[in-house]
Amino acid sequence: MKSSSRLSAVLHALMHMAAHRGPMTSEVLAQCMSTHPVVVRRTMSGLREAGLVTSTKGHNGGWSIACDMEKTTIRDIHEALGEPAVYAIANSNDAPQCLLEQAVNAALDDAMKEAEALLLARFQSLTLAQIAGDFTERLRQRHRHKDH
Amino acid sequence: MKSSSRLSAVLHALMHMAAHRGPMTSEVLAQCMSTHPVVVRRTMSGLREAGLVTSTKGHNGGWSIACDMEKTTIRDIHEALGEPAVYAIANSNDAPQCLLEQAVNAALDDAMKEAEALLLARFQSLTLAQIAGDFTERLRQRHRHKDH
């Protein structure tokens, strides 16, 4: 399976944008995320449509955060990305005739839906501000280390 | 994302094997699962190594269940398949230097590990016998429909 890292990448970009005064260009963000500027634009376009970020052209242009870090959750970001599939596991057939396969699918779906609901609930309870707070905590830890 | 359907396919095969007296060939199983016999062998080899099924060559050869349906869980099957990745979502970088990215990864990992633990716990609480039981229930339902 090939897994997507868009959610992780976008969150990383948002953290940099939050820690930076003024817009950041796709090129700079792409360097942070070791990817291509066009990939940044493509990925961020979903967030722009959702009103979570803004982009401006020309000199001093680039990307800026346009949402409340305290209120915006990981789930909001996930939705803005188009709610990509969470699981790498899927049924081999979505509407099987075979009753045996139906029973298998029902059992798997049950378990997976429950786990997905938990994951989305956790995403919903986690704000950008909390992640930023964890960052400052890590910064403190690092400085404490250096001092001794 | 391209999701793997091996778990679903293998469970479907096991249900057919349980409902069938005597070994089933890879070719017949492949037809049930609309796939290729070699894919069946490849996929089932993990289960054979785990002792969950046996395979015999030659005339009247094929695959047979070798485990207790009451005691074998979906999680056992998942493990026998090599515990393939559950998520289609991953961090873009597993050991980032950037503290911002570390904070993002930690937040995502937390939520995802918890959801994965729940999923695996559900898998562990679900036996092959339960799925087979659900099948007979569905069969009953279908017959009831026909009778009215």
Add this chain to the structure above:
DNA sequence: TTTCATGTAACTTTATCTATTACATGAAAT
């Protein structure tokens, strides 16, 4: 000894995510 069926390596196909190129649009600086 022939036939059937698995075991497995090697290769091909297919699907999907990511990267890149190319060009259009528009805003600021000169």
Add this chain to the structure above:
DNA sequence: ATTTCATGTAATAGATAAAGTTACATGAAA
């Protein structure tokens, strides 16, 4: 005005992983 900077987006290429296929070896039963 025109140049420069930066995004917007379509189109194409590359990379990767799962599934499909081919080919041939192994071994058991008829």
